[in-house]
Amino acid sequence: MSHLDHKRPYLQLGDPRLANMMLYLTTPVTLQNHVDYHFLGSELKQIRPGFWTMPAYLNDYDTMSLFFLFTADDNGEMAVMMASGEWQDGHLGMSAPMKTGAGLNKLYHHRRKNAVKAFNYLLALTMNGKAEWRQLPD
Numbered sequence: 001m002s003h004l005d006h007k008r009p010y011l012q013l014g015d016p017r018l019a020n021m022m023l024y025l026t027t028p029v030t031l032q033n034h035v036d037y038h039f040l041g042s043e044l045k046q047i048r049p050g051f052w053t054m055p056a057y058l059n060d061y062d063t064m065s066l067f068f069l070f071t072a073d074d075n076g077e078m079a080v081m082m083a084s085g086e087w088q089d090g091h092l093g094m095s096a097p098m099k100t101g102a103g104l105n106k107l108y109h110h111r112r113k114n115a116v117k118a119f120n121y122l123l124a125l126t127m128n129g130k131a132e133w134r135q136l137p138d
Contacts (some may be wrong), residue, residue: 011101011123011133013115014106020138021101022073023080023122023131029070030055036130037070039121044070053094056082056118057107063087066107066118069097080122082106099136 011018029037029052034044043054052070059065065085073079083094083101098106100122108109108115125131 011119013104013119015105015111015134018101019105020099021133022136023100023125023133025070025078025080025125025131026129028072030054037040037125039068040117042097044068053083056103057111057114058085062111064110065092066103067094069094071097072082080125100133 002087007029011021027033028050029044031046034046034052037044037052038054039054044054044128046052049101050072054068054070055065056068059066067083067085069081069083070078071081073081080100081097082100083097084106086093104115104119104122107118122131
């Protein structure tokens with residue numbers, strides 16, 4: 001039996017229901033606190049005001065890459081979205097943002113071990129009261 005609540009939903013990598021889940025921060029990322037969100041030796045980098053990014057999966061020997069995007073959604077709440085890295089003319093760009101769960105599932109189908117690390121990182125944010133999961137419409 002599974003249940004979903006905002007603080008500790010039952011979530012499983014690869015589950016299609018995860019694709020509609022978005023992680024929302026309880027406190028926005030700032031210049032003062034961005035170092036609190038490091039992941040596997042990477043630190044959030046501010047691309048422009050209110051828009052932070054950090055690799056979720058990046059490997060020199062793999063064409064697939066995935067990034068965490070910490071930014072405000074359409075309602076002004078800071079969400080953790082994900083985007084694929086895309087190489088164009090020698091520069092790394094990003095795909096359109098996707099829901100947190102959709103990005104995790106994408107990574108899960110490519111590199112399960114790395115998806116587990118990214119998922120555990122996000123779950124730790126919820127356990128520490130820094131974030132909460134929400135089910136979004138399709």
